[in-house]
Amino acid sequence: MVSKLEKQRLENIQRNKELLRSLSLDKISYEIKKDVEEKKAETKAKRQKRKTDTAPKEPIRKSRRLQGIKIEDTEDYQTAMRAKELQQIEEEKLEKLRTMKLPGNVSLIDILKEQNKDNEIKGEDNDDEKLLSEFSRLSDNFSVGDFYEVISKKPTDDKSINKLRKEFKSIDLYEKFLPNQISLTEDRLAIINFHPSNTEKIIVGGDILGNLGIWNPNSDTDENPAITSFNLHGKHISKIAFSTKKLNNLYTASYDNSIRCTDLKTLKSTEVLGLLDDNGNDIGISDIQLSTPNTSSYENLLFFTTLTGQFGSFDIRSKPRTTSISLYRLSDKKIGGFSINPNANYQLSTGSLDRTLKIWDLRKVNANSNWSEKFPSDACIHAYGGFSSRLSVSSTDWNSSGDIVCNGYADAINIFKLGDTTQWNSDFLYKPKKKSKEIIPMTLKPDHVMKHNCRTGKWVSILKARWQMNPKDGYEKFVIGNMQKFFDVYTANGIQVAHLGGKSITAVPAVANFHPTENWLVGGTASGKCVLFS
The missing domain is CATH 2.130.10.10 (YVTN repeat-like/Quinoprotein amine dehydrogenase)
Known part of the structure; x- marks a missing residue:
């Protein structure tokens, strides 16, 4: 038989449980416990990382020489060399245009300029680019005779040339x-x-x-x-x-x-x-x-x-x-x-x-x-x-x-x-x-x-x-x-x-x-x- 005092104690315990349940304190307790455990795990990981970081490491960056890479093999070098070669080719083509003489000691570059002028191509900044474009179009498959219309317009002091040109025109x-x-x-x-x-x-x-x-x-x-x-x-x-x-x-x-x-x-x-x-x-x-x-x-x-x-x-x-x-x-x-x-x-x-x-x-x-x-x-x-x-x-x-x-x-x-x-x-x-x-x-x-x-x-x-x-x-x-x-x-x-x-x-x-x-x-x-x- 339960004494009156024991009965009172059991009632108090039940009342307190209901009070805790109504306040969700058990859930809060679980979350606090979980948070504590996560913080402990994070602290442990940081300690392990500090230990790892203190170990000797190779430098993050190494010179190409130390890596065994030749400068000729690098992409930057090859790109630069390609650009240099293209520029050299263009300069050679322009020089060829300047030195290629047509009958009457007129250079091909002068004739192309005359043609561009006739075609109303304007602008001095890209003259060379346009001349090279025209020269590339011609390639090597052209004859000086293809420019006769421009050549024949140039004045000449030789009367026999003028006479022959007039005769053949007729x-x-x-x-x-x-x-x-x-x-x-x-x-x-x-x-x-x-x-x-x-x-x-x-x-x-x-x-x-x-x-x-x-x-x-x-x-x-x-x-x-x-x-x-x-x-x-x-x-x-x-x-x-x-x-x-x-x-x-x-x-x-x-x-x-x-x-x-x-x-x-x-x-x-x-x-x-x-x-x-x-x-x-x-x-x-x-x-x-x-x-x-x-x-x-x-x-x-x-x-x-x-x-x-x-x-x-x-x-x-x-x-x-x-x-x-x-x-x-x-x-x-x-x-x-x-x-x-x-x-x-x-x-x-x-x-x-x-x-x-x-x-x-x-x-x-x-x-x-x-x-x-x-x-x-x-x-x-x-x-x-x-x-x-x-x-x-x-x-x-x-x-x-x-x-x-x-x-x-x-x-x-x-x-x-x-x-x-x-x-x-x-x-x-x-x-x-x-x-x-x-x-x-x-x-x-x-x-x-x-x-x-x-x-x-x-x-x-x-x-x-x-x-x-x-x-x-x-x-x-x-x-x-x-x-x-x-x-x-x-x-x-x-x-x-x-x-x-x-x-x-x-x-x-x-x-x-x-x-x-x-x-x-x-x-x-x-x-x-x-x-x-x-």
Whole structure:
């Protein structure tokens, strides 16, 4: 039995519990306890961290040298170097623009400034940037002839230049038919030429399949051009030449090994040479030229070069020849073109795939080609010397004033003003040392160099600069095709006097030629079409 006192104590305990529950003191007590425990844990973590921090540590930052990093490998250095290289390239391009001279000693940078002015490009702060942008657009595939409109506006004191420019401005493109309607040959024209007549503009062209086309514009009907075509050779026709005595006798050379003579009146064609090597294999003919009637000992001779680098000649009055012709080794590779000096038929120049222009003397024959690596035992003629090009030389042409023009894949036209070479001795350009092999010195330097895009590629015939043979107006000048579908005409001093073209010329007139005496121009395209200015 619970005493009264014990009963009172139990009631007091129950009352206090209810009071505590109503005040939520147990929850507060739990939270206080939790907070105390968290503070203890935090204090313990700080003590452990202080212990860890007191342990020795490596420096936070180390030099690149201590880390084994080369300065050249860092991104900052490489970025700086790239910026420096770009700046250097731009400076080199600007310097190239400043030093690149056009005919008349005008720099390309001046011409580009003139063009920018014409196009109303203003602002001096970014002039260099705009010029470089224009130069980059041009890249290397341009010719000085592309700037003729700007160049011709510049005043000149040379009355002959002004006269020539005015004259060429007055000649017109043939109007009766558009160039793409005048199909001179079936395939790509490789060579084109005028008949020497100065009354009729008779044009003859040969293509890469051996087809010959003859066009007489004076006989054109309203419906069709007066063109006669026939297959004359089995391969590429490389050259067309007219006899100086019988003007209707047309000589053609071909890669098929033959040289033929065709009478334009009767259209009868005969073979005058079929060239074979010692094993009976065909030797392709790359170029031919008839001697000029100024040296009796070389009169009636037809000179030729081959695809294998040889040179020969024969009398056109003789019967057809095959292997009984003396050949001289002038190159280890293809001779693309050659030219006989009009004032001295014993001198000739050759342009070759071996990247040289060389000048030779027929009067002195050497038993061995000491300079040749592949054919040292072949007979050779004396070499005065030559010119070394960066790339192959496509053509060389000699005029009556003693100037040679040559061009090739190095994208340049070179003019050598040699003057009276009849006074040259055999050792004019050099003297070989005693007891040494005769090595041909590349000592010739061009007097004038013009930038010209000669990158014709696979489908366009090679560009070749050609002098006007006997200009009636007395001015020495040559023509060359322009990749922008124009003809460019230059004087012997490298001054441009014409840039002929038009919207109706839809293809490059790559093979181009002057009439021997008149200022008429003709060109042929990759599709066998003919372009005539007269």
